[in-house]
Amino acid sequence: MQDLDELYASILKRKQAPKAGSYTDYLFDKGLDKILKKVGEESTEVIVAAKNPKRDELIYETADLLYHLTVLLVEKQVSMDDIKAELAKREGLLSKTQDRPEIKDL
Numbered sequence: 001m002q003d004l005d006e007l008y009a010s011i012l013k014r015k016q017a018p019k020a021g022s023y024t025d026y027l028f029d030k031g032l033d034k035i036l037k038k039v040g041e042e043s044t045e046v047i048v049a050a051k052n053p054k055r056d057e058l059i060y061e062t063a064d065l066l067y068h069l070t071v072l073l074v075e076k077q078v079s080m081d082d083i084k085a086e087l088a089k090r091e092g093l094l095s096k097t098q099d100r101p102e103i104k105d106l
Ligand SMILES: N=c1c2ncn([C@@H]3O[C@H](COP(=O)(O)OP(=O)(O)OP(=O)(O)O)[C@@H](O)[C@H]3O)c2ncn1[C@@H]1O[C@H](COP(=O)(O)O)[C@@H](O)[C@H]1O
Pocket: 007, 010, 011, 014, 019, 021, 022, 023, 024, 025, 063, 064, 067
C-alpha cells in the first residue's frame, strides 16, 4: 500500500539521487515539457475511462494521473503540504459559505 505522501517521498528521492533505469528519472531528465505532456495525456485517459463502464480502468488511469501530477509537483518544488494547506483553506471557506447561501449560489 502506498499513499500519496509516500509516493511523493519516493519521487523526491529519485530527483535527489537519480537511479539508472528509473522511469521517474527519465521524466526529470526530459524536463518540464515532457512532464506536462504526460499530465495532459493521462488527464485525457482518465476522462475516456470515466466514460467507460469499467471501474478498474478509471482506477488504473487515475493512479497514472496522480503519479504524473506528483512528478510535476516535485519538479516545480510544490510539496504535498502546500496542497493540503490549500485544501484546508477551502474547507474553512466552504463551511462559511454554507452559512451564506448568497455566496454559495455565485
Ligand atoms: N507510481 C508510479 C508509476 N505509475 C506509472 N508509472 C510509469 O509511468 C509510465 C507510463 O506509461 P506510458 O505507457 O504512459 O508511457 P511510456 O510509453 O512508457 O513512456 P513515454 O515515452 O510516454 O514517456 C510507465 O512506464 C509506468 O511504469 C510509474 N512509475 C513509477 N511510479 C512510482 O514512482 C516511484 C519511483 O519509481 P521509479 O520510476 O521506478 O524510480 C515508485 O514509488 C514507483 O512505484
